Amino acid sequence: MMSGTPALEVNDLRTEFRIAGTWHAAVRGVSFTLARDETLALVGESGCGKSVTALSIMGLVQPPQGRVAGGQIRLDGRDVAGLPEKQWEKLRGDRIGMVFQEPMTSLNPVMTVGDQVAEALVIHKGLSRSAALERARALFDEVKIPSAAARLGEYPHQFSGGMRQRVMIAMALACEPAVLLADEPTTALDVTIQAQVLGLLADLKSRHGMAVLFITHNLGVVAQIADRVAVMYAGQIVEEGPVAAIFARPAHPYTRALFAAIPRLDQPEQALAAIPGRVPSLDAMPIGCAFAARCEERRAGCEAPQVLAHVGKAHRARCHVATVATAFEAEDTAIHDIR
Amino acid sequence: MIWFVAKRLLAAVPTLVAVLTVVFIIVRIVPGDPALVILGDQATAEATEALRARLGTDRPMLVQYWSFVTNALTGDFGSSLVTGRPIIEEVGAVLPHTIDLTLASMVLGVVVGVPVGIWAALRRNGAVDIAARLLSLLGLSFPVFVSGIYLLLLFGLHWRLFPVIGNADLSDFGDRLHKVVLPAVALGLTMAAYITRVTRSAMLHSLGEDYIRTARAKGVPWRRVVWVHGLRNASLPVVTVVGLYVGILIGNSVLTEIVFNRPGLGKIIVGALNQRDYTMLQGLMVIYCFLIVVVNLVTDLLYGVMDPRVKQA
Numbered sequence: 001m002m003s004g005t006p007a008l009e010v011n012d013l014r015t016e017f018r019i020a021g022t023w024h025a026a027v028r029g030v031s032f033t034l035a036r037d038e039t040l041a042l043v044g045e046s047g048c049g050k051s052v053t054a055l056s057i058m059g060l061v062q063p064p065q066g067r068v069a070g071g072q073i074r075l076d077g078r079d080v081a082g083l084p085e086k087q088w089e090k091l092r093g094d095r096i097g098m099v100f101q102e103p104m105t106s107l108n109p110v111m112t113v114g115d116q117v118a119e120a121l122v123i124h125k126g127l128s129r130s131a132a133l134e135r136a137r138a139l140f141d142e143v144k145i146p147s148a149a150a151r152l153g154e155y156p157h158q159f160s161g162g163m164r165q166r167v168m169i170a171m172a173l174a175c176e177p178a179v180l181l182a183d184e185p186t187t188a189l190d191v192t193i194q195a196q197v198l199g200l201l202a203d204l205k206s207r208h209g210m211a212v213l214f215i216t217h218n219l220g221v222v223a224q225i226a227d228r229v230a231v232m233y234a235g236q237i238v239e240e241g242p243v244a245a246i247f248a249r250p251a252h253p254y255t256r257a258l259f260a261a262i263p264r265l266d267q268p269e270q271a272l273a274a275i276p277g278r279v280p281s282l283d284a285m286p287i288g289c290a291f292a293a294r295c296e297e298r299r300a301g302c303e304a305p306q307v308l309a310h311v312g313k314a315h316r317a318r319c320h321v322a323t324v325a326t327a328f329e330a331e332d333t334a335i336h337d338i339r
Numbered sequence: 340m341i342w343f344v345a346k347r348l349l350a351a352v353p354t355l356v357a358v359l360t361v362v363f364i365i366v367r368i369v370p371g372d373p374a375l376v377i378l379g380d381q382a383t384a385e386a387t388e389a390l391r392a393r394l395g396t397d398r399p400m401l402v403q404y405w406s407f408v409t410n411a412l413t414g415d416f417g418s419s420l421v422t423g424r425p426i427i428e429e430v431g432a433v434l435p436h437t438i439d440l441t442l443a444s445m446v447l448g449v450v451v452g453v454p455v456g457i458w459a460a461l462r463r464n465g466a467v468d469i470a471a472r473l474l475s476l477l478g479l480s481f482p483v484f485v486s487g488i489y490l491l492l493l494f495g496l497h498w499r500l501f502p503v504i505g506n507a508d509l510s511d512f513g514d515r516l517h518k519v520v521l522p523a524v525a526l527g528l529t530m531a532a533y534i535t536r537v538t539r540s541a542m543l544h545s546l547g548e549d550y551i552r553t554a555r556a557k558g559v560p561w562r563r564v565v566w567v568h569g570l571r572n573a574s575l576p577v578v579t580v581v582g583l584y585v586g587i588l589i590g591n592s593v594l595t596e597i598v599f600n601r602p603g604l605g606k607i608i609v610g611a612l613n614q615r616d617y618t619m620l621q622g623l624m625v626i627y628c629f630l631i632v633v634v635n636l637v638t639d640l641l642y643g644v645m646d647p648r649v650k651q652a
Contacts, residue, residue: 093558
């Protein structure tokens with residue numbers, strides 16, 4: 001994991017939005033690294049800052065509505081945060097691609113899908129339209145769209161949701177980016193199609209050696225595709241670690257609450273578990289643990305700022321209760337415990 | 340595509356027949372025997388009878404209706420009672436003037452309205468946007484006969500840049516263009532204002548859509564995002580409104596022609612009203628309606644070209 005420069009390194013990212021004239025942070029000091037051929041799942045409930053993190057990495061959070069107020073975003077070792085828009089345009093779609101949640105509305109309805117995939121190739125690779133369309137046909141084959149050649153000239157409304165998401169994936173992969181951001185790419189699809197698309201993404205990742213940041217709120221999906229997991233809550237990463245460790249020993253009370261909220265097939269007549277309370281709003285963020293108000297293990301010390309500390313090898317949590325209780329001493333703690 | 344065009348063309352036929360029926364009924368509902376109206380109180384019974392026979396109003400209603408509809412569909416609207424010339428000829432002589440005016444106003448409305456609307460949308464709530472909104476409100480609230488008179492006073496009388504009387508020589512393109520400027524500005528002003536507003540809101544709507552975010556995530560330069568991805572989607576409502584508004588332009592051209600003293604359908608229709616030329620009026624009503632049906636048909640077809648989803652439906 002430590003070999004070479006990570007494909008993507010996010011360091012202390014802070015993204016703010018303007019609400020009624022004041023800037024409020026939606027992402028508060030998020031840091032993570034993503035190696036080639038690795039999938040990091042970013043997990044959390046709606047509004048916790050997952051999508052905003054991804055959009056910030058794409059350089060798509062822009063004034064006047066929002067801004068990246070601090071931190072570094074290193075793509076292949078190069079800090080791209082704060083680049084001028086012209087430079088961002090060269091990176092987006094070329095070095096870094098993104099697949100969005102809504103396949104039904106994310107494609108331009110008045111452009112053929114072939115042209116939409118070819119567009120990135122014409123812009124970034126300087127291909128002619130016909131060469132780009134030929135490449136788009138190959139991409140359609142790769143994402144397993146049947147009779148690719150014939151479908152290039154069709155419009156998005158002639159495609160089903162799953163097929164549209166394949167078009168989106170083909171589009172994001174067109175220029176062979178080093179990093180792929182997938183923002184809930186399967187949420188809008190039904191379960192069988194979801195499994196196919198997940199399989200496709202995993203296959204493409206290993207074939208191209210891409211680094212994938214996979215955003216989801218579905219822990220079942222996480223188990224299926226992720227190497228590592230980062231759990232976000234109220235704009236911060238509250239727990240991070242290898243997928244096996246997090247599923248076996250979730251350390252942060254929020255992570256445990258997320259697992260407890262999964263309905264189980266083997267227990268009849270269960271009441272659906274919910275986490276009481278709600279995420280604190282952007283303009284009322286506490287200084288201490290943001291989850292404390294909803295936490296069953298709340299105690300003295302929760303009102304103080306929390307740090308990510310080790311609970312296991314490469315497994316960290318932002319909770320003084322969890323990290324003290326395990327009192328785990330990892331051999332590489334000293335190197336990694338920067339914050 | 341051919342099938343789509345054929346379907347739309349076929350669908351226009353019932354509309355035309357309905358228009359003819361309504362016009363036929365309106366003309367018959369108006370009280371008073373046309374023959375008596377034309378000849379006056381002093382007419383002899385024989386003369387009235389003879390005129391009725393010439394007009395065909397002595398035949399049974401259904402026969403009259405049938406011959407009216409079939410004649411109209413073959414382009415025969417009868418002859419003017421005043422000049423005795425076929426209505427189609429009378430109209431044909433002045434139609435180019437009206438078409439000049441309507442087309443010039445439409446082009447002006449689109450050429451001014453679309454870029455200003457886009458500009459305003461891109462500078463939402465900025466100075467340009469506020470100025471565009473205020474000016475378009477002004478443009479919307481100026482009736483043609485007011486703006487026309489101001490334009491005439493300023494550019495026709497004070498600076499003498501454009502003629503006050505617009506009787507253009509149809510064989511001279513420069514003359515036609517020179518004489519259509521002021522009326523087209525007067526008539527096109529409202530349209531430009533309207534198109535500005537529609538373009539602005541359509542652009543704002545389309546730029547907020549998910550596919551714009553997708554295009555940006557692909558690294559498409561902003562200029563291309565706006566002009567290709569944004570505008571192509573925003574152009575659908577704009578085309579609809581242009582189509583609807585051309586109908587209004589054709590109607591408002593009557594006022595414009597009178598203010599600027601231009602020949603055209605408007606002048607004929609007012610003349611026919613004054614002279615109680617009822618066949619002429621009937622023919623003109625039908626021709627106006629036909630024009631609007633044609634404009635709607637063209638809009639529909641354009642829609643099919645621009646939005647792939649329409650052809651499917």
